[in-house]
Amino acid sequence: MIIRYKGKKISIMAKKVSPIGKILGLMFRTKETGILLFEFKKETNLKIHSFFVLFDFLGVWINSKGRVVDCKIMKPFSVAYSPKKKFSRLVEIPINKKNGKIISFFVGKNL
DSSP states (O other), X not given: OEEEETTEEXXXXXXXXXXXXXXXXXXXXXXXXXXXXXXXXXXXXXXXOOTTOOSOEEEEEEOTTSBEEEEEXXXXXXXXXXXXXXXXXXXXXXXXXXXHHHHHHHHSSOO
């Protein structure tokens, strides 16, 4: 998928999650898992949490026009978070060496 952010574009390979995957997300996985894509039929402002996620990850919320409306590094066992604007897609990117370029694209530095 192609994501636009701050006038730039990046291509990301993400696995679309199943309905059950929408509930679990990155919970009970390792930080070496792949990037997850959550797609919703219409724009929403659902909250996410990182209970039972044992590593940091970057959440990227995208509207129906393909524009990033928010991005946030989520820490393990964080309470609910929701972006200020509605979104139709959410990408969860585990913070690891493999995803370093993608993370730095969004946060402006290597972690």
